[in-house]
Amino acid sequence: MWTDLEEKLVEWESRFLKVNSYEDFDLDKEYLLREIESVKEEKKLMEYRLRKLDEIIAKTKVLIDDLSEDLCNKLSKGRSIATVAEAVKREFGNDFEADLNEGRKEIVKFLEKHYSIDKKSARQIFDLLEEAGVVYYELSVPAKGKHEKIDFVPLEADFDFAEPVYAFPGHWVINA
Amino acid sequence: MSLVTKFADWFHKKDDRIMELHINKEREALKDEYNSLMKERKKMRDFINRLDALIDIEEKFLLNKEKGE
Numbered sequence: 001m002w003t004d005l006e007e008k009l010v011e012w013e014s015r016f017l018k019v020n021s022y023e024d025f026d027l028d029k030e031y032l033l034r035e036i037e038s039v040k041e042e043k044k045l046m047e048y049r050l051r052k053l054d055e056i057i058a059k060t061k062v063l064i065d066d067l068s069e070d071l072c073n074k075l076s077k078g079r080s081i082a083t084v085a086e087a088v089k090r091e092f093g094n095d096f097e098a099d100l101n102e103g104r105k106e107i108v109k110f111l112e113k114h115y116s117i118d119k120k121s122a123r124q125i126f127d128l129l130e131e132a133g134v135v136y137y138e139l140s141v142p143a144k145g146k147h148e149k150i151d152f153v154p155l156e157a158d159f160d161f162a163e164p165v166y167a168f169p170g171h172w173v174i175n176a
Numbered sequence: 177m178s179l180v181t182k183f184a185d186w187f188h189k190k191d192d193r194i195m196e197l198h199i200n201k202e203r204e205a206l207k208d209e210y211n212s213l214m215k216e217r218k219k220m221r222d223f224i225n226r227l228d229a230l231i232d233i234e235e236k237f238l239l240n241k242e243k244g245e
Contacts, residue, residue, distance in 0.1 A: 001182045002219060008179070009226055016230060020237055029238070036234050043227040049183055050220045056187070057217060060194050060210045067203040 012039060065132075072128050075121040076111075084125060085134040085176035087114060096172035100137050103172040107135065139170040 015035065019028045072081045079087075091110050096103055104126065111122040129135040150167045177185075190213070197206040 001179070001186055004179050004182065005223055009223065009230075012230060013226075016234055020234075029241075032234060032238060036231060036238075039227055039230055039234075043224060043231070045180070046220060046224050046227065049187075050217070050224065052187060053213065053217055053220060056191055056194070057210070057213045059191075060206065060213060063194060063198040064203060064206050064210060067198065067201055067206065070201065071203065 008042070068128050068131065072125060075117065075125050075128075076115050077117065079115070081128060081132050081134070082176065084111070084115075085129055085132070085174070088129065088135060089174045089176040092172070092174055094174055096174060098172055100170060103137065107172070134175050136173055136175070137170055138173050139168045141168050 012035070016032075019032050019035075069081060072079065072084060076084055088107060088110065091114075092107065096107075098106060108119065108122045108126050111117070111125050112119055115122075115125075117125075126135070145168060148167075151165070153164070155164065190209070194206060194209055197209065
């Protein structure tokens with residue numbers, strides 16, 4: 001479908017370019033006016049298609065949310081994503097000062113204990129919370145950080161220094 | 177097959193597919209479909225922008241010619 005659309009557009013672009021280079025303008029004015037009308041018609045059709053595409057996108061999002069709620073319900077023994085998020089917020093607050101991996105581990109551990117579920121289910125619930133945007137790790141990139149290269153040290157599996165160095169500080173946000 | 181028919185066909189197939197994935201509770205596949213629809217949306221927006229640019233250039237060209245520039 002996109003190949004057809006692309007071909008149509010390229011054809012218009014090259015036809016218009018040809019007409020624009022003609023000296024005898026009067027001869028081509030009517031033709032150009034007709035062509036502009038056809039492009040406008042095509043644009044209207046594309047706008048209609050885009051609007052319809054937005055409908056199918058919105059519907060898909062609702063269906064995903066629906067399945068996410070079902071999954072959360074199943075994993076947490078009957079709780080909704082909002083309920084679980086509230087419990088996480090009560091425990092850790094809005095801003096949870098913790099490293100990316102440690103923070104995740106702590107929240108998963110909390111979910112495991114709080115709902116008496118296995119670790120795998122707790123991890124899946126955590127992923128659902130992240131996908132829903134209620135729990136996320138936020139990095140602060142300072143203004144000068146935009147123009148500096150980020151250093152990456154290729155660590156080996158048995159690296160022996162205590163703390164790897166990260167360019168930007170971060171924290172967990174719980175937005176229930 | 178005309179472009180109009182092709183799009184209608186594509187649209188109906190997509191709609192059937194997302195409903196089928198929902199019924200079968202295939203959340204990950206539904207997420208993939210969502211991402212692919214977002215990519216289609218971007219392509220469509222780009223296409224509209226190119227049509228807009230074409231209209232703008234030609235209308236300006238006509239106007240300038242009429243003014244004798």
